[in-house]
Amino acid sequence: MVAQPESMEGDHTLDQCTGRWHYSMKPSRFVRVHGGISSRTGYTIWWRYGYCGRYGQYGGTCHHLTRPQPGREASARRFPNADTIPRIRQVRAKIYVAGGRVDRELETLLDRYVAAQLAGDSREALRVVLDDGVEAGIAIPTLYLDVLTAAQHRIGALWQTNHISVAHEHVATGISQLVLAHLYPLLPRAPLVGRRVLVSCIDSELHELGGRMVADFFEMAGFTTRFLGSSLPTNDLIAMVREDQPDLLVLSVTMSPHLRGLSKAVLCLRDAVGDRLALAVGGQAFEWDPSAIPAVGAEVYGRDATESVSEARQLLLTDMP
Numbered sequence: 001m002v003a004q005p006e007s008m009e010g011d012h013t014l015d016q017c018t019g020r021w022h023y024s025m026k027p028s029r030f031v032r033v034h035g036g037i038s039s040r041t042g043y044t045i046w047w048r049y050g051y052c053g054r055y056g057q058y059g060g061t062c063h064h065l066t067r068p069q070p071g072r073e074a075s076a077r078r079f080p081n082a083d084t085i086p087r088i089r090q091v092r093a094k095i096y097v098a099g100g101r102v103d104r105e106l107e108t109l110l111d112r113y114v115a116a117q118l119a120g121d122s123r124e125a126l127r128v129v130l131d132d133g134v135e136a137g138i139a140i141p142t143l144y145l146d147v148l149t150a151a152q153h154r155i156g157a158l159w160q161t162n163h164i165s166v167a168h169e170h171v172a173t174g175i176s177q178l179v180l181a182h183l184y185p186l187l188p189r190a191p192l193v194g195r196r197v198l199v200s201c202i203d204s205e206l207h208e209l210g211g212r213m214v215a216d217f218f219e220m221a222g223f224t225t226r227f228l229g230s231s232l233p234t235n236d237l238i239a240m241v242r243e244d245q246p247d248l249l250v251l252s253v254t255m256s257p258h259l260r261g262l263s264k265a266v267l268c269l270r271d272a273v274g275d276r277l278a279l280a281v282g283g284q285a286f287e288w289d290p291s292a293i294p295a296v297g298a299e300v301y302g303r304d305a306t307e308s309v310s311e312a313r314q315l316l317l318t319d320m321p
Helices: 027-034 040-050 084-099 104-119 122-134 140-160 166-186 209-220 234-244 256-273 284-288 292-296 305-316
Strands: 011-014 021-024 196-201 224-227 248-252 279-282
Touching (some): 166 209, 196 209, 209 305, 248 256, 248 305, 279 292, 279 305
Parallel strands (some): 196 248
8 A cells, every 4th residue: 555645735535446545626726826837838847747547548548647648657657746846846936037928917917817716706707807907008909929828838837737627627727718808809900911811720629719719820920820720621611721721731730639630630721722831830739749830831830829820921022021
C-alpha cells in the first residue's frame, strides 16, 4: 500500500489501477491553491505534469494513467505535487517577466474571470471583461489573448485533471462565447486589405472558440473574414472553398486525436482545388504534437492568433505597401 501524501491539500483517494494517491477539491479552491497557468507555455508545462488521459491512446483503459513522454516510463508521476508545483510557478514567473504581456493587473482579471466561469456567473464575467477590462483601457486583443484564451487553457487543464466535469467546462466555454459576442462590435478594425480568409474547424472538432478568436483577429487586421464554425464535413468545406475562393484557409484543431483527420482533410482539399490554396493551421493540438506542423504542409502556422495574422500578412501582402 502506498502511503498517503501528507503535503497535498484536499480529499485523497487511492487509484487501484496505478497504486498512486490522487486528490480532488472544488474547482474554485483548486485555482486558489495552485494558481493555474495562464500563459501558453506555462499551460503546456501544466498539461504535461497534470494531464490525465481521457482517451485510450493516452492512458490505456484506466483514465488515471497519463500519456508517456519521451525518455519517461508510462508509470512516471505526472500529477502536480509539493515538489512540482513550486517549480511550475517559477517557470510561470519567468514567462511573465520575459513575455511582458501578462502583468499583475491582467493576472488579477484572469483570476476573477476564471472564478466567474467556475461559478457559472456570466454577469460577473461580462463585468470583469467589459467594465474592468475594456473601460479601463486594456486593448481588446490583449483581453482576447491574456484573459479569454488563458482562461480557456485553465479550464481545459481543470477538465483534463478531472477537477471539473464536462458540464462545468461547457458552462465556462458558453460564458466565453457570450463575452466574445459582446466584444465583437467593439473590435478595432484596420482598413480592408483586399484579401479573403475562411476560418473553420475540421470535421469532428467541436471546439470552435479558438477558431472564432482567430477569425476576429484576421478581421481586426483588415481581412474579409468568414467563420464556418465547428465540425465542418470535409466535402462541405471543399464546396465552400470552391464557392468563396479565399486567399487563405485557416483550419483550427484543438484535440490532438483530430490531427489525423486534419491531414486527410488537407489532402482532399489539395486534390480538389490544387496547390493554389494557401493554408494556415493552428490550435492547441499542435502544442501537444509539434511534429504535426511540418507534416500538414501548411504555408502559415502561428502559436497564437497574433502570429498567425503576422505570417499571413507576410505571405499575402508582400506586394502591398
